[in-house]
Amino acid sequence: MKMILLGPPGSGKGTQAKMLSERLGIPQISTGDMLRAAVKEGTPMGLKAKAEMEAGGLVPDEVVVGIVSERLVKGDCAGGFILDGFPRTIPQADALKQTLAELNKDLDVVISLQVDNDAIVGRIAGRRTCRDCGKMYHVAFDAPAIADRCDKCGGSLYQRDDDQEETIRKRLEVYEAQTAPLIAYYREAGVLSDIDGMQEMSAVQQKILAVLGCGQ
Numbered sequence: 001m002k003m004i005l006l007g008p009p010g011s012g013k014g015t016q017a018k019m020l021s022e023r024l025g026i027p028q029i030s031t032g033d034m035l036r037a038a039v040k041e042g043t044p045m046g047l048k049a050k051a052e053m054e055a056g057g058l059v060p061d062e063v064v065v066g067i068v069s070e071r072l073v074k075g076d077c078a079g080g081f082i083l084d085g086f087p088r089t090i091p092q093a094d095a096l097k098q099t100l101a102e103l104n105k106d107l108d109v110v111i112s113l114q115v116d117n118d119a120i121v122g123r124i125a126g127r128r129t130c131r132d133c134g135k136m137y138h139v140a141f142d143a144p145a146i147a148d149r150c151d152k153c154g155g156s157l158y159q160r161d162d163d164q165e166e167t168i169r170k171r172l173e174v175y176e177a178q179t180a181p182l183i184a185y186y187r188e189a190g191v192l193s194d195i196d197g198m199q200e201m202s203a204v205q206q207k208i209l210a211v212l213g214c215g216q
Helices: 013-024 031-041 044-054 061-072 090-102 117-125 165-179 181-188 201-212
Strands: 002-006 028-030 081-084 109-114 127-130 136-138 192-196
Touching (some): 002 013, 013 028, 013 081, 013 109, 013 201, 028 031, 044 061, 090 181, 109 181, 117 127, 117 165, 165 181, 181 192, 192 201
Parallel strands (some): 002 109, 028 081, 109 192
């Protein structure tokens, strides 16, 4: 099964990708994981990415695509893969299409998680993180027993800068501008399936499995 998970920040696609990876026995591949692995391994594209990051610049598309290509030829991708966080733009999608064609592979499905922006803001802005052990909480869904104190170690809880509402809404604007057009791109290609991401996590998982024909 060769698939892509699309969805805005906070849509739960990372969680769903992890669950699918365990269920299907294929790797979850995120852009961040690929970059870190390529840099650590010192691959040609990893060295280029490292140079860009150390210079404080953004990793250009051709390097990101090169790293994806390096990752997809590894043995654990023979039975399929789940791309999480890639592609982010139409040019990246075009490059991925070319890469897969060179590998004699085709995408089976692209899952698009549909989640209301206000719900996303509520999900992310409610997160709190322990300063000492890093354990995460949510003020509405997983609150600590004592306000602003970690149940695990007693450390103080704080809201990360990237979890603040203004930052979240800016990230959503970027998603709408750059990544949302991929929905139309893959719908036209005939591989897109929309899933209501507003449901409970387990219900979303079952909907995805149904699309994949994997049963309940």
